[in-house]
Amino acid sequence: MAPLSTKAEYMYVSSAVVELTWIQFLLCDLQIMMPTTPIAYCDNIATTYLSYNPVMHSQTKHISIDYYFVREKVAFCALKVVHVPTSAQFVDVFTKSFSGPKFKQAIANLCRLQSPTGRD
Structure with missing residues (x-):
């Protein structure tokens, strides 16, 4: 099973991406296009890897399917998830x-x- 901190961090990134998606739709309605792909910063390496590659699927079955849209956005190049060290x-x-x-x-x-x- 993936560590609880990975699940929590993945949920936090998912929450931030929901807000980011809402802001993107709002900007689009106002005819303001974002010049670059949005970046979500995360200090958990496992969460960053999980966003790009579902190799730990058997260990992350406890994470609700609702949160996997982050991986979908990354797969479609609509989002980047970048690791930022705690320091x-x-x-x-x-x-x-x-x-x-x-x-x-x-x-x-x-x-x-x-x-x-x-x-x-």
């Missing part, structure tokens, strides 16, 4: 406590982020 999770500064140097590094990383349009 590169910029938003953790808002949810976790850090020591002085780690906190300063996280804040510095946040200040370097660019807007999706490339303009500040």
Whole structure:
């Protein structure tokens, strides 16, 4: 059986993809097309692999079929799921406590982020 954290992370990615799909439909109705394929970032390697390749199918039967539309979107190149190591999770500064140097590094990383349009 796949670890419980993989199931939870896959459910979180699925939830984010549902919201992303809704936003894409809204933008399409407003005649605004997305220039690139959307990317869902995940810090769980097993979840990232599961999104691209169902090789662990026998170990993931407990994951509801409702969540497999992420894999379908990836298969049709409508979505990319990318692994982001925990050390590169910029938003953790808002949810976790850090020591002085780690906190300063996280804040510095946040200040370097660019807007999706490339303009500040």
